Amino acid sequence: MGLGPLVAITAGVVLVAVTATFGIARLRGRYDTIDTFWGLGFALVAVVAFPLGSGPLVLRLVTAALTVGWGVRLAVHLHLRNRGGPEDPRYQRMVERAGDNPGARMFVRVFLAQAAILWFVSLPVQFAMYGTGLGVLGWIGVAVWVLGFTFESVGDAQLSRFRADPGNRGKVLDTGLWHYTRHPNYFGDACVWWGLYLLACSTWPGAATILSPIAMTFTLARGTGKPMLEKGLARTRPGYATYVERTSGFFPLPPKKLTRR
Numbered sequence: 001m002g003l004g005p006l007v008a009i010t011a012g013v014v015l016v017a018v019t020a021t022f023g024i025a026r027l028r029g030r031y032d033t034i035d036t037f038w039g040l041g042f043a044l045v046a047v048v049a050f051p052l053g054s055g056p057l058v059l060r061l062v063t064a065a066l067t068v069g070w071g072v073r074l075a076v077h078l079h080l081r082n083r084g085g086p087e088d089p090r091y092q093r094m095v096e097r098a099g100d101n102p103g104a105r106m107f108v109r110v111f112l113a114q115a116a117i118l119w120f121v122s123l124p125v126q127f128a129m130y131g132t133g134l135g136v137l138g139w140i141g142v143a144v145w146v147l148g149f150t151f152e153s154v155g156d157a158q159l160s161r162f163r164a165d166p167g168n169r170g171k172v173l174d175t176g177l178w179h180y181t182r183h184p185n186y187f188g189d190a191c192v193w194w195g196l197y198l199l200a201c202s203t204w205p206g207a208a209t210i211l212s213p214i215a216m217t218f219t220l221a222r223g224t225g226k227p228m229l230e231k232g233l234a235r236t237r238p239g240y241a242t243y244v245e246r247t248s249g250f251f252p253l254p255p256k257k258l259t260r261r
Contacts, residue, residue: 001052003130003205009052010045010126011119017044018115022107031091031106032082034114039074041115042067045122053129055202059138063128063199066145070192073149077156121193121216123209124200131202141198148191151177151252155184172243180252182243186220187250193217221250 018037025033046067053060082088091110098105131138158176162168177184190213197213200206246256 001054003127006049006052006129007123007126010048010122013044013048014041014115014119017041018111018118022111025111026103030082030087031095031110032088034111035082035088036075036079038114038118039071039078041071041118042122042125043071043075045119046071046125049126049129055129055131056133059131059134059199059202060129062134062138062142063125063196066142066192066199067122067125067196070145070149070152073153081160117215117219121212123212124193124197124206127203127206127209128196128200131200131206133202134199135202137198137201141195141201143195144191144198145195148188148193148195150188151184151191152188155188159185172239174243174247177252179247179255181248181250183220183250184252187252190217190220190250 018034018041021033021037025031046064050060050064086092091106094106094109095102134142155177158178159173162173181187193213193216197209200209248255
C-alpha cells in the first residue's frame with residue numbers, strides 16, 4: 001500500500017476512535033477521558049500503520065514498539081491520576097462557557113481538535129513505516145527516545161510519590177529530576193517525539209515531517225502544556241514563584257543560585 005492511502009486510513013481510524021471516546025466520555029460524565037485516549041490514539045496509529053508499510057521489518061517493529069510502549073504507559077498513568085478525582089478544571093471551565101449545548105462544543109473544540117493534532121504529530125511514525133532502514137539516525141533516534149521515556153516515566157513516578165504524601169500538600173516538588181527542570185515529563189515527551197522523528201529520516205518524505213515534533217514541542221513548552229499548568233500552580237503553591245525563578249522551565253539545567261535582596 002502506498003503512503004497516500006495509509007495516511008487517509010489512519011485519519012479515518014483516528015476520527016472513528018475519537019468519536020467513540022467522546023461517547024464514552026458522555027456516558028462517564030467526564031471529558032478528561034480524552035486524556036487517556038491521547039496516548040492510546042498514537043499506539044492505535046502505529047498498530048494500524050505497521051502491517052501496511054513497505055519498509056524493512058526491523059524498522060517497522062522498532063517504530064511500532066516504541067510508539068505503543070510510550071502511548072500505553074502514558075494512557076495508564078493519566079487514567080490512574082484522574083481516577084477518583086474531580087473533572088479536570090480546564091474542561092469544567094470550557095463546559096461552563098459553552099452555553100446551552102456543551103456537548104457539541106466540547107466535541108469540536110476538544111475531541112476533534114485533539115484528533116487532528118494527534119494525526120499530524122503521528123506522521124513521522126506513519127512515514128517511518130516506509131523507510132529504508134534504521135541507519136545511524138535511526139539508532140540515534142532510539143537513544144533520544146530512551147532518554148525521553150526515562151525522563152517522562154521517572155518524572156511522573158516522582159511526582160506521584162510526592163502527591164501521595166499528605167505532608168506535601170501545598171508544597172513544591174523540587175527534588176529528583178524536578179530539581180533540574182520544572183517539567184521533566186514534558187521535556188521527556190518532546191524527546192520521545194524527536195526520537196521517533198529521527199526513525200523516519202531514512203527518506204526525504206520522512207524527514208519532511210519535521211513540523212510534527214516541532215508542533216508537539218511547541219504545544220508542551222508554549223501551548224496548552226507548561227503555561228496553563230504553571231498558571232494554576234502559581235495560585236495554589238506559595239513557594240512556586242521562587243521555584244520558577246531558580247529552575248529551568250523545560251531543558252534540564254543546574255538550578256540558579258538566587259541572591260536575597
